[in-house]
Amino acid sequence: MQLPKRAYILEVGPRDGFQAEKAWIPTERKIEIVNALSKTGVPAVQVTSFVHPRAIPQLADAEEVLSRIERVPGVEYRVLVPNLKGLQRALALKPDKVHFMNSVTESHSRANANRSVDEGLAQIEEMYTVAAEAGVPGVGGMACSLGCPFEGKVPIQQLEKVASRYVEIGIREIGIADTIGVADPRLVYDVSARMLDRFPQVTWSLHLHNTRDMAMANVVAALQAGITRFDASVGGLGGCPYAPGAAGNASTEDMVNMLHEMGVETGIDLDGLIAVAKMVQEVIPHELDSCMVKAGKRTDLKPAPSGQQKIGQ
Amino acid sequence: MQLPKRAYILEVGPRDGFQAEKAWIPTERKIEIVNALSKTGVPAVQVTSFVHPRAIPQLADAEEVLSRIERVPGVEYRVLVPNLKGLQRALALKPDKVHFMNSVTESHSRANANRSVDEGLAQIEEMYTVAAEAGVPGVGGMACSLGCPFEGKVPIQQLEKVASRYVEIGIREIGIADTIGVADPRLVYDVSARMLDRFPQVTWSLHLHNTRDMAMANVVAALQAGITRFDASVGGLGGCPYAPGAAGNASTEDMVNMLHEMGVETGIDLDGLIAVAKMVQEVIPHELDSCMVKAGKRTDLKPAPSGQQKIGQ
Numbered sequence: 001m002q003l004p005k006r007a008y009i010l011e012v013g014p015r016d017g018f019q020a021e022k023a024w025i026p027t028e029r030k031i032e033i034v035n036a037l038s039k040t041g042v043p044a045v046q047v048t049s050f051v052h053p054r055a056i057p058q059l060a061d062a063e064e065v066l067s068r069i070e071r072v073p074g075v076e077y078r079v080l081v082p083n084l085k086g087l088q089r090a091l092a093l094k095p096d097k098v099h100f101m102n103s104v105t106e107s108h109s110r111a112n113a114n115r116s117v118d119e120g121l122a123q124i125e126e127m128y129t130v131a132a133e134a135g136v137p138g139v140g141g142m143a144c145s146l147g148c149p150f151e152g153k154v155p156i157q158q159l160e161k162v163a164s165r166y167v168e169i170g171i172r173e174i175g176i177a178d179t180i181g182v183a184d185p186r187l188v189y190d191v192s193a194r195m196l197d198r199f200p201q202v203t204w205s206l207h208l209h210n211t212r213d214m215a216m217a218n219v220v221a222a223l224q225a226g227i228t229r230f231d232a233s234v235g236g237l238g239g240c241p242y243a244p245g246a247a248g249n250a251s252t253e254d255m256v257n258m259l260h261e262m263g264v265e266t267g268i269d270l271d272g273l274i275a276v277a278k279m280v281q282e283v284i285p286h287e288l289d290s291c292m293v294k295a296g297k298r299t300d301l302k303p304a305p306s307g308q309q310k311i312g313q
Numbered sequence: 314m315q316l317p318k319r320a321y322i323l324e325v326g327p328r329d330g331f332q333a334e335k336a337w338i339p340t341e342r343k344i345e346i347v348n349a350l351s352k353t354g355v356p357a358v359q360v361t362s363f364v365h366p367r368a369i370p371q372l373a374d375a376e377e378v379l380s381r382i383e384r385v386p387g388v389e390y391r392v393l394v395p396n397l398k399g400l401q402r403a404l405a406l407k408p409d410k411v412h413f414m415n416s417v418t419e420s421h422s423r424a425n426a427n428r429s430v431d432e433g434l435a436q437i438e439e440m441y442t443v444a445a446e447a448g449v450p451g452v453g454g455m456a457c458s459l460g461c462p463f464e465g466k467v468p469i470q471q472l473e474k475v476a477s478r479y480v481e482i483g484i485r486e487i488g489i490a491d492t493i494g495v496a497d498p499r500l501v502y503d504v505s506a507r508m509l510d511r512f513p514q515v516t517w518s519l520h521l522h523n524t525r526d527m528a529m530a531n532v533v534a535a536l537q538a539g540i541t542r543f544d545a546s547v548g549g550l551g552g553c554p555y556a557p558g559a560a561g562n563a564s565t566e567d568m569v570n571m572l573h574e575m576g577v578e579t580g581i582d583l584d585g586l587i588a589v590a591k592m593v594q595e596v597i598p599h600e601l602d603s604c605m606v607k608a609g610k611r612t613d614l615k616p617a618p619s620g621q622q623k624i625g626q
Contacts, residue, residue, distance in 0.1 A: 001502040001534065107617040150617035182611040184574035185533045189314040210526070212611070213567045213604040214574075217530040220498050221314065242615055246608035254526045261497035261527075291526040295559035298495040298525070302555055304420040304463035 001224075006265045008044075008229045009252060010205065011037050013280070014065070015046040015080055016249055017237025019056050021284060027061040027068075029283045034069045036279060037234060040272040042252070044076035046099065046231075050086035066093045078139070082113065087127045091134045098131050100124045101141040101177075104158040107150035108143060108179070117158075121165045128169045140166040141175040141207065146183035146191065149242040156194060163199055173203045175231065178218070180240050181211025181247070185221035192225035205229035208250040210289065211240050215250035216258055223264065230255060234273065235280040236289030253277050253292040261298065270297065314537070319578045321357075321542045322565060323518065324350050326593070327378070328359040328393055329562055330550025332369045334597060340374040340381075342596045347382045349592060350547060353585040355565070357389035359412065359544075363399030379406045391452070395426065400440045404447045411444050413437040414454040414490075417471040420463035421456060421492070430471075434478045441482050453479040454488040454520065459496035459504065462555040469507060476512055486516045488544065491531070493553050494524025494560070498534035505538035518542035521563040523602065524553050528563035529571055536577065543568060547586065548593040549602030566590050566605040574611065583610065 014034050018025055030048075037045050047069065053060035062079070071077055076096040081087040090098055102120040103109035109117045128138040142162050148154055159176070166174055176191060183191075188206070195204055206222045208215040208230065219230055232255045238248030253273045256266050270292075277293050327347050331338055343361075350358050360382065366373035375392070384390055389409040394400040403411055415433040416422035422430045441451040455475050461467055472489070479487055489504060496504075501519070508517055519535045521528040521543065532543055545568045551561030566586045569579050583605075590606050 001499050001537070003499065111617065147611055149615045152612065152614055181608065182574075184571055185530075186314050186316065186575040211604060211608045212570060213523070213526070213529050213564070214571055216526050217498075217533045217571065220530045220533065224314070240608075243608040247604055251526070257525060258497055258527055258530065261495075262499040291524060291560055295494065295524045295553075295556040298460055299465065301465055302462045304424065 003223050003262060003264055004226070004228050006228065007223065007259050009042055009256065009266055009268060010044045010046060010078070010229065010231045011042045011234060011252055012046040012207070012231045012249065013037070013234035013237045013252065015049050015059070016231070017233040017235070019049060019058055020237065020239035020248065021058055023285050025058065025283050027064050030061065030065050031068050033234070033276065033280060034065065036276045038070065038072040038075050040276060041268040042075065043267065044078055046078045046080060047095070049080035049082065050090045051080070051082050052086070063089060063093060066090070066095060081127065083123065084127055084130065087130060091131065091136060095136060097137050097139050099139045099141055100127060101143055102162055103143040104162050105144050105148040105151045105154055108148050111150065112143065117162065121162065125169045128171060132170065137173070138171055139173040139175065140171040141177050143177050143179045145176045146178040146187055147180055149180050156191065159191065159195065160198060163195065163202070167199060167202065172201060173205070175205045175207050177207035178209055180242055181209030181215070183208070183218055184214055185217045188218040189221040189225045192222045192227045196226050203229065205231060207231040209238065209240060210236060210247040210250050211243055213247065216254065219250070219255060219258065235277040235284070235293065237280065237284070247289045251290050251292070253290060257292050257297065316536050316575060316577055317539070317541050319541060320536065320572050322355055322569065322579055322581060323357045323359060323391070323542065323544045324355045324547060324565055325359040325520070325544045325562065326350070326547035326550045326565065328362050328372070329544070330546040330548070332362060332371055333550065333552035333561065334371055336598050338371065338596050340377050343374065343378050344381050346547070346589065346593060347378065349589045351383065351385040351388050353589060354581040355388065356580065357391055359391045359393065360408070362393035362395065363403040364393070364395050365399070376402065376406060379403070379408060394440060396436065397440055397443065400443055404444065404449060408449060410450050410452050412452045412454055413440060414456055415475055416456040417475050418457050418461040418464045418467055421461050424463065425456065430475065434475065438482045441484060445483065450486070451484055452486040452488065453484040454490050456490050456492045458489045459491040459500055460493055462493050469504065472504065472508065473511060476508065476515070480512060480515065485514060486518070487512070488518045488520050490520035491522055493555055494522030494528070496521070496531055497527055498530045501531040502534040502538045505535045505540045509539050516542065518544060520544040522551065522553060523549060523560040523563050524556055526560065529567065532563070532568060532571065548590040548597070548606065550593065550597070560602045564603050564605070566603060570605050570610065
């Protein structure tokens with residue numbers, strides 16, 4: 001099995017994870033969690049989203065969180081910006097990068113952002129220019145790249161169209177998002193290989209949800225195709241509005257554990273990361289989808305029992 | 314991504330799943346579930362274990378379950394037999410195959426079965442002969458093949474030793490078991506490729522637990538190495554005594570979904586299987602680790618909404 005030696009994790013829990021939580025998470029807790037994540041060795045954190053507070057009340061404290069976190073040198077602090085107003089709010093606080101997001105299907109673009117795919121791309125072009133003038137690079141996400149809740153399978157041409165426009169705009173870092181958690185490893189392999197081949201100038205990443213328990217398999221498939229950058233969410237925070245109660249984003253600690261077990265370095269301290277996931281569990285009123293929190297590491301050996309045991313195969 | 318066209322699922326929920334449940338499952342419910350599984354197209358079901366009732370009270374009704382299920386032609390009905398007494402109880406009811414299990418590490422063999430690896434193999438040789446005389450083939454499982462709760466990593470030589478003895482005994486179907494759910498995809502690939510190469514006369518299968526969310530990734534790795542047979546447990550039933558509260562066995566419906574999504578046929582009706590998992594949920598007093606039960610299939614499309622939506626990226 002050929003795998004790259006190194007993978008890079010973008011922690012998105014404070015944005016994609018927290019925004020899925022209905023119960024208010026106090027701003028102090030959000031700041032503590034971002035600060036704790038910063039110390040695990042994770043190379044980048046998506047801190048919040050500058051979305052309208054009425055759309056996502058949980059992230060109404062975006063300014064306060066971004067302005068009050070301790071920025072650790074070497075860690076990139078990124079934020080999602082859904083529109084020009086949000087971008088302007090974000091730029092005032094100098095994030096390291098801003099994330100734009102556009103759906104690759106018309107129906108999801110309308111449902112999620114009340115705009116067509118082309119309208120979204122035009123808005124992103126405008127935002128990219130404003131951010132670039134402020135010296136902040138823009139990253140492009142492609143929602144529903146691997147499946148749409150309304151349209152089902154997505155022709156690769158729709159990904160290529162959005163990616164081409166992103167590249168024309170000047171974007172050089174693009175994320176393929178499995179927004180609703182339907183991608184299988186073969187699809188991930190094929191799409192990853194195709195996009196790497198078609199757009200060699202782009203730094204590609206993958207945004208996975210574990211909705212149907214394929215996130216870890218999809219990480220391995222993407223690594224085999226040559227993608228080494230992954231969004232992940234501490235504690236497996238996150239969710240999907242089309243599958244209430246389902247598993248959330250790919251869990252950072254489960255992903256880091258698997259990568260390390262396979263000999264793929266991440267630079268992340270897994271023990272520290274599991275400790276942060278346990279801290280997250282204390283502020284979230286439901287059980288996390290985190291295997292490492294529940295099961296612990298492989299190397300947490302048990303003492304061998306002595307004396308007679310019952311036979312229970 | 315090169316994958317075989319077909320995979321074979323051995324449903325082990327009624328044995329490995331039920332035995333992990335503390336609360337008594339009425340015999341009638343067990344029989345209904347085995348009967349329902351039989352109609353999904355699954356090629357084989359591990360119906361129960363003829364273990365001593367004091368060791369696993371949940372399976373004290375092994376005789377009644379095996380004798381009262383409706384056997385569907387084409388489905389193999391298998392049972393686990395931990396010792397000669399259990400084998401004799403089983404053979405009276407003519408299962409299609411009997412499963413033996415031996416740990417590949419000394420400390421787990423002692424903890425689980427109060428015997429050394431060699432003592433276990435000697436007992437299995439005796440059982441194999443008795444079963445063969447009754448016309449019932451014996452299958453060999455290798456517990457802790459991919460990691461031991463007491464010894465950690467397991468040298469491949471220990472697997473080869475047990476497999477060699479199994480082959481000498483006459484066994485031609487062997488299962489590599491990740492009993493405690495610690496295997497990563499690279500290890501699974503390497504071990505699978507090695508065992509296929511070293512023992513070409515053996516039909517190999519893989520028994521996975523999803524304790525650390527790597528089961529589905531391990532299925533893909535094993536398929537890439539050439540193993541096409543997998544144990545799986547409806548509803549993700551099962552567990553690990555060394556990780557209370559952790560995820561259970563690899564879920565049959567999640568595995569079948571992934572295989573079908575990748576174009577790997579199983580012959581199993583996924584809708585029927587999800588319906589059985591929901592039936593299982595009704596008799597189990599905790600939430601199942603089943604993504605397909607919670608999230609549904611990719612093809613369960615939503616109606617596209619109309620009218621203005623809030624922007625919530």
